Amino acid sequence: MKLQGALYPWRFRIVLALLALMVGALSWRIVDLQVIDQGFLKNQGDARSVRHIPIPAHRGLITDRHGEPLAVSTPVTTLWGNPRELQAARARWPELAEALGQDAGVLQQRLNDQSEREFIYLVRGLTPEQGQRVLDLSIPGVYSQEEFRRFYPAGEVAAQIVGFTDIDDRGREGLELAYDEWLAGVPGKRQVLKDRRGRLIKDVQVTKNAKAGKALALSIDLRLQYLAHSELRKVVQEYGAKAASLVMVDVNTGEVLAMANQPTYNPNNRRNLQPSAMRNRALIDVFEPGSTVKPFSIAAALGTGKYQPESVINTLPGWMRIGRYTIRDVSRGGMLNLTGILMKSSNVGISKIALDIGPEPVHQIMHQAGFGQPTGLGFPGERVGSLPNHRKWRDAETASLAYGYGLSVTAAQLAHAYAVLGNEGTNIPMSLLRLDRPQEGVQVMDKEISKTVLRMLQSVVEEEGGGGARAKVPGYHVGGKSGTAKKTSGTGGYTQSAYRAFFAGVAPVSNPRIAIVVVVDEPSEGGYFGGLVAAPVFGKVAARALRLMNVAPDNLPPPAEVQTAEAVKTKGGRI
Structure with missing residues (x-):
């Protein structure tokens, strides 16, 4: 009794040919990736380590007609956290809450509720000094980013004309809103290396410089x-x-x-601001x-x-x-x-x-x-x-x-x-x-x-x-x-x-x-x-x-009347 393969030898040859084609295709792809098209694997590797982070743009200055500042942008530090990483440092949460000036129980509840996320804001708008003091604690999962915050030197005096920006530095009222595109500028990009946990390894280069917003000179004196x-x-x-x-x-x-x-x-x-x-x-x-x-x-x-x-x-x-x-x-x-x-x-x-x-x-x-x-x-x-x-x-x-x-x-x-x-x-x-x-x-x-x-x-x-x-x-x-x-x-x-x-x-x-x-x-x-x-x-x-405004008076008494009045006063003084 003959084997089935012996009865149909062409089937066996087809299978061998297909296997040979598959081995050849894999071999060619390996050669292509390793020798010819090296950029593909490099890009794939970079995609898992090279990141582009935004560089915030400096919002344009608002001044009065004489150049006195009405709205300026100052650099601030925003602290954010990776709740997944912070789970491994639970013992340091009270220390973090105290440094942030927050209630320890509230912070703990936030981190527990969002434990599966990789990004949350911890606090925004700190001065660089305040932000650095928190970073110096070296708590795993706590990071910082640079932002700008609007400051209004004239305070309430020009508030309803100038308006204000929100926490993301976008115009929300007044001329800040009306001229938001003019003032906003264009953010830049910085290329950095990060590890798989998102930690910064190396600041590579600036790929696009931030373009500051344009200044706005008001007619207001x-x-x-x-x-x-x-x-x-x-x-x-x-x-x-x-x-x-x-x-x-x-x-x-x-x-x-x-x-x-x-x-x-x-x-x-604006904590107690009335609409x-x-x-x-x-x-x-x-x-x-x-x-x-x-x-x-x-x-x-x-x-x-x-x-x-x-x-x-x-x-x-x-x-x-x-x-x-x-x-x-x-x-x-x-x-x-x-x-x-x-x-x-x-x-x-x-x-x-x-x-x-x-x-x-x-x-x-x-x-x-x-x-x-x-x-x-x-x-x-x-x-x-x-x-x-x-x-x-x-x-x-x-x-x-x-x-x-x-x-x-x-x-x-x-x-x-x-x-x-x-x-x-x-x-x-x-x-x-x-x-x-x-x-x-x-x-x-x-x-x-x-x-x-x-x-x-x-x-x-x-x-x-x-x-x-x-x-x-x-x-x-x-x-x-x-x-x-x-x-x-x-x-x-x-x-x-x-x-x-x-x-x-x-x-x-x-x-x-x-x-x-x-x-x-x-x-x-x-x-x-x-x-x-x-x-x-x-x-x-x-x-x-x-x-x-140095406008000349137009309703002064004639010089003769002034002289007469001064003469009478002088004469009266002598008496």
């Missing part, structure tokens, strides 16, 4: 920002106000020189501006040619009815010219003018001054407000628009509008960044009309009975307008006891340099009128700002 911050804090405390804002704009360039808010917060310590304190109210809170828009209604009337500064309006008996609405004046004015209407802040007078010229001129000039439009500052969360444009205007809507109700603005928009008045009717875009050269503006108001309105506003401040006497600045002619507006309620009407106090003005009148708006929200102690609460803040801030 830190000296003026401190001044505004200080005066707002005082007025909030004195009058028991809920909040306050101040915006100062360079009339000629549109740059924001100061933007302060109360309440505020310290971005370097409401983070809000940049000057750009986010909208309100009805009240009497501060009356100068623009006067400008609209002058622009029609139907009215002149000496035109007289009968405001008696101090009230008027439009349908079911009654418009009242705070003070009884009588026969008032246009300057008198602003001085007495007559709602009746400005309403009669608006009803005579129609709503279109008033709406147009307010629109051209920037109401109801974005400022172009690019600030996160900025509100635009509203400027209604009805298809058919009712008389009540026309009158209320003329004296500052029925529209909503931000403090920044109002400051921008007054800068238009101060810049001879030229609308220049606002900027929170320092400008090397002024931006192009658009003429939106006749130059002579803007100058005439400024002279009227000067009378409001400097003449008796004008309502703005507390805004006077020694040595300078200033012009401005106070305002007081009831706050809206949640039901759509107005509250009976909650007000906002305003003052908006320009200084100096002869050669305007700055426009300032002050808003005080819900003053509750000692009064609530804009001329009483907000005007003094304007006066104090403007006085020091003009001197810091």
Whole structure:
């Protein structure tokens, strides 16, 4: 009986051939890997030992317009641990917890819960000295990495403009968020050798250098920002106000020189941070501006040619009815010219003018001054407000628009509008960044009309009975307008006891340099009128700002009067 293989000898030969082919393929692969293609095994080996770790990028510096730092990045040490390795050093956990300043029980629970992981953060943001003290304990499984932490030298003074970054150094509020890509930079890479446990053996080389973020120079003048911050804090405390804002704009360039808010917060310590304190109210809170828009209604009337500064309006008996609405004046004015209407802040007078010229001129000039439009500052969360444009205007809507109700603005928009008045009717875009050269503006108001309105506003401040006497600045002619507006309620009407106090003005009148708006929200102690609460803040801030900016005084007594006064004093001294 023959064997099966003897009956089919070709099968045996096929098997032998296949085995020979397999041996040949393996031999060729061995030769290929060991002799020809050596890079493959080298790369595989490197993949198990060579690592690329990121090099953090230095975030760009934020400064004020004079180079004073507002946000800087400092190196910090972050400690991380490998829970698998730390399991072998359980006896040293209490020592580690004490060095980290953490509760031993809490740390033990974390390490037990995450014992299968190979990476957890132990603590972040230590100073290099603090981190080195922990590393010097040589506890297995504890490692470090370099990071950067943001520090804000101005603290709460500029917090709501600059904003802050999170623990990963990403912008989260303010200009830190708006310009995050500009400031962030590009991380680099470092090639290192690590063992199978992830421990560093050798720092090989830097394969890609980190690219630092770009610097950002703001238009803010830190000296003026401190001044505004200080005066707002005082007025909030004195009058028991809920909040306050101040915006100062360079009339000629549109740059924001100061933007302060109360309440505020310290971005370097945000443990007890209240969300409401983070809000940049000057750009986010909208309100009805009240009497501060009356100068623009006067400008609209002058622009029609139907009215002149000496035109007289009968405001008696101090009230008027439009349908079911009654418009009242705070003070009884009588026969008032246009300057008198602003001085007495007559709602009746400005309403009669608006009803005579129609709503279109008033709406147009307010629109051209920037109401109801974005400022172009690019600030996160900025509100635009509203400027209604009805298809058919009712008389009540026309009158209320003329004296500052029925529209909503931000403090920044109002400051921008007054800068238009101060810049001879030229609308220049606002900027929170320092400008090397002024931006192009658009003429939106006749130059002579803007100058005439400024002279009227000067009378409001400097003449008796004008309502703005507390805004006077020694040595300078200033012009401005106070305002007081009831706050809206949640039901759509107005509250009976909650007000906002305003003052908006320009200084100096002869050669305007700055426009300032002050808003005080819900003053509750000692009064609530804009001329009483907000005007003094304007006066104090403007006085020091003009001197810091080296603006020449335009309201000094003539030299002859000064000499006569000195002579009388000297003569009296001799007697």
